[in-house]
Amino acid sequence: MVAISIGRPATGSHRHAGSAFWGALLRAVFGGRPKSAGRPRVTRQRRGLKHATLTSREAAASLRAMTYRQLNAAQLRVTITDIEPPIWRQLIVPLTWDLGMLHLVIQAAFNWWNSHLHEFQIGGLSYGDPDVINEFGSEEHRAFSENEVRLCDFRREPGLMFIYNYDFGDNWNHLVEIEDFLAFDLVPRFATCIAGARARPPEDVGGVSGYENFLAVMADPTHEDHRSTKTWAGGYFDPEWFDLALVDNDVKKALKQNVRRRLHQPKPKRP
Numbered sequence: 001m002v003a004i005s006i007g008r009p010a011t012g013s014h015r016h017a018g019s020a021f022w023g024a025l026l027r028a029v030f031g032g033r034p035k036s037a038g039r040p041r042v043t044r045q046r047r048g049l050k051h052a053t054l055t056s057r058e059a060a061a062s063l064r065a066m067t068y069r070q071l072n073a074a075q076l077r078v079t080i081t082d083i084e085p086p087i088w089r090q091l092i093v094p095l096t097w098d099l100g101m102l103h104l105v106i107q108a109a110f111n112w113w114n115s116h117l118h119e120f121q122i123g124g125l126s127y128g129d130p131d132v133i134n135e136f137g138s139e140e141h142r143a144f145s146e147n148e149v150r151l152c153d154f155r156r157e158p159g160l161m162f163i164y165n166y167d168f169g170d171n172w173n174h175l176v177e178i179e180d181f182l183a184f185d186l187v188p189r190f191a192t193c194i195a196g197a198r199a200r201p202p203e204d205v206g207g208v209s210g211y212e213n214f215l216a217v218m219a220d221p222t223h224e225d226h227r228s229t230k231t232w233a234g235g236y237f238d239p240e241w242f243d244l245a246l247v248d249n250d251v252k253k254a255l256k257q258n259v260r261r262r263l264h265q266p267k268p269k270r271p
Contacts, residue, residue: 102120159178
């Protein structure tokens, strides 16, 4: 489960530390060497140009133009870990979008409320909002800016994975897998959801163990906490619920300002 993107260190003291480590990480995923401490620019396509047998500069320019014109989106599968059967969403995201944008897409795909801290865990490094995470975290746990790493910075090898963690209290870990790199005739302007399964747990339910207890109480009308728990959940909760059209609409609006999230799961319509 190795997928690595290299961001710029948050402080000057980290900028030149562990150069051999950074180089090894970069070669493991990007297959190249960093020009500086910033985000690497090496991609699989550029390496291909270096090693291909070309008859002219025009051929190289044509191949470069064709490559970058074709690849413009990534297909991702995002799964909440440690829950069976799995809760997952399959997403198409523009390749130029950064991790900060991907954070909003994942929030929309699962209808999370975006009211807690989050981070991406990639290759042993943390990416998020450094001003927030570094203020509350320990010295050993330093975060780099999620806005400095884009999906196009990952090596073009489907199957790379990393973790998106939401709510450091409930600790919802999402496994993000890059399933494929896609080429559309028109460059996508927004993200979409093309498949998925099952409802995400309620916000602030208490993590995986709290969710298990929540489901047990909801399934037992005789439980002393059944009525209050049901009211807390909005009067209804179906763990198997998934509405592709509704979720896709949410994902398409992921980057819009002041987007309202549903407080509770939609109730089924009466026949």
